[in-house]
Amino acid sequence: MAHTTIETLKTMLAHLDDAKKYQSLRDVLQSLPAPDLAPVFEDLSPEKRPVLFRLCPKDQAAALFAELTPETQQSLIEELSDKELGAVVAALCADDAADLVEEMPASVVRRILAQADAGTRRTINELLKYPQDSAGGVMTPEFMELRPGWTVRRAMAELRAHGFDKETINTCYVTGPDRTLLGEVTLRALVLEKDPGRPVQALMQEAPVRAATAADREEVSRLFEKYGLLAIPVVDAEDRLVGIVTVDDAMTILQDETAEDLAKMNAMAPSDKPYFRMSLWELYRSRAPWLLFLMLSATFSSLVIRGYEDALAAVTALTAYIPMLTDTGGNAGSQSTSTIIRGLAVGDITPRDWLRVLWRELRVALLCGGTLAVCNFGKMLLLDRMAAPVALVVSLTLVCTVLLSQLIGGALPVAARRLGVDPAVMASPVITTIVDTTTLLIYFNFARLVLHLA
């Protein structure tokens, strides 16, 4: 349904200058949610964008604006009059306005703040004090506050008077003197209450889940899933309510964090742009440095092989199993490392568990390594027709490689977290490079030992 509307819109936009059927265009615009409209808008030529933007109703214009990339936002702002810009800033949610100010260059920021009214300006400046990746940096101050002594009737009247510009009123917050957070009341509880004279206090729940302004935004977002919440109150050091984080923002944060982890785990610099919105140059810059770094790190494995050239020359068959051994090490390592990285991200594993993690990984690795060694030994004897001592060397190496890879794969993410480094960096590519060298060292030393090479 939305798809057809988008196609219609695109056709209309292609003929914008010819037909100028503005009214029908306006109708199509209104029926499209901002997230569907944004990509069409981004693809427009810069001179058509202000025309389309002015055709949107005020609220939709603000929603559309919040969905745009910073580049498009900036080019659009440069086309808008001061008055139009003021209207956009007034219609934006406080947290979106603060994000905008954070992204724009100084000259644009000056124009934005000049057009904002005093209250908005104060709110924006307040929000900008918090780091972008903290609960304070993603919260909105537009929440509904109730007093514990109010009756349900009074609370509903206050909602009607002040609820319209709040980010959500589905959960309302009960505060004491100095805005100390006492608890939460859901709109549901207020509406379903049959006695309008009952005090808000009686419907209040204690809000066991609350976040400090400095709390990590990813950790706060995970609480939504765990407790099934729609909003989480954010309090300062004195337990005063300063804002709320809503579930829609939490979902976006989790999606961004997952994408970031996935990029790092696959040796790429993270980007918050969708694939087709990244330029070739951006894709190149996210990939090439890591490939280069890992390629140069492989120098160590080259050095090991060159150090054992005599052994390889004596038993040429050994070379044939190098890729299998290093790949198995890499695969085993990435199994552990991805399990631990995910466990740390979701909160199933804490850095204090490191000893338990290593103990489990050790036992699993012995089981896996043993299985592989037995199968490989049989396969090398029966299928590859190799001599038993060579098969023994490869199989023994397999056990040690899997053991070492899963231990390193289990330890490095936990160590990274303890050192304050993102565990996601300690994933497959880095592990593979580390494991390669050690696997080769083990391999050649077993070969020397078992095959009695010099």
Place this chain on the structure above:
Amino acid sequence: MAHTTIETLKTMLAHLDDAKKYQSLRDVLQSLPAPDLAPVFEDLSPEKRPVLFRLCPKDQAAALFAELTPETQQSLIEELSDKELGAVVAALCADDAADLVEEMPASVVRRILAQADAGTRRTINELLKYPQDSAGGVMTPEFMELRPGWTVRRAMAELRAHGFDKETINTCYVTGPDRTLLGEVTLRALVLEKDPGRPVQALMQEAPVRAATAADREEVSRLFEKYGLLAIPVVDAEDRLVGIVTVDDAMTILQDETAEDLAKMNAMAPSDKPYFRMSLWELYRSRAPWLLFLMLSATFSSLVIRGYEDALAAVTALTAYIPMLTDTGGNAGSQSTSTIIRGLAVGDITPRDWLRVLWRELRVALLCGGTLAVCNFGKMLLLDRMAAPVALVVSLTLVCTVLLSQLIGGALPVAARRLGVDPAVMASPVITTIVDTTTLLIYFNFARLVLHLA
């Protein structure tokens, strides 16, 4: 705060038989949210669990029950009387009850259905008709339905009368004859409306986002993030409203799907259990088969090396660069493949885009491969003191490997999606194995060509 309470609870439970301070235990229990209580409960010995369970207030008992693993649910059900079981089933949400029936063995299911009242039984059977991974399989039929002609006053009265057992009333659904979905009305709009005589129709929005019962549950869950929704209506083929999916379930689904993708991308069988809840045997079973499969697939790379043993014997230095080349191929491939898998999962990329994907990957790969080749050529000449022809062979192979890896890495996930296979399987480990063999073939053929080997 919750942490201290959990510790207190654990201490009390350890001395449960001695002190029997049931009242204070009850107080501690009531202050803990079910998601915090569940892990403590799971760790209890089976004979203590029913004691604790009976101490929980009814609603908390149901919430706790829904958080438990199927194993614990089953062992607990076996301890409960028929009457107690009936109370739990009655207090469970309809979708949780259906999930329970789906997980339990036949004998337990018979007991559950025997204790459920006729309405619950019908609802459960209705929900069980839909596949578990469809919108129908995750929806709840407990939504609030309004008529377009009702006044706001009437709607609020209906909410007060029937709203208490609905999964959410923050969004209400306006239906016509035969339950055809006409649109949505938020509770917020109803509460903020100043004219109680206004018809519901006037506050209604058209609900542009709706899901078919057969829609994939992951795709439906992604819509929440995109459009910032709290609930999505699920309709049958005749556009009749049959249920809703709520944002808390969507978050859980997305978390599960991400964990599943991550496991597959790292050559593991997915599990929905947290790391420390998996037994050693379960960890082993999730890892060993893939390691074994990939190890055996590496036979191809062994065969290639054995086929070119003469070339390797003639220029022994060639062996030293094998791990670097295969690792670079693996890394380059996993960059592309993880980017495309993520893009497909999030919806940034559709299978129809395959030609655009390949064209982008081709150009990025040439840029990356070129950079690596130039750096490697310099490094081999200056640092490794290799002859120029050998450096040329390795560098040419690098360009081809990166190109091939990123093309294969870009193509395979899209191809998998088109064939109905989960793209996440076509990730780093599988790509590495495929790329190894081709890299070695390219390498040795360049060596023959440039170094004039037989």
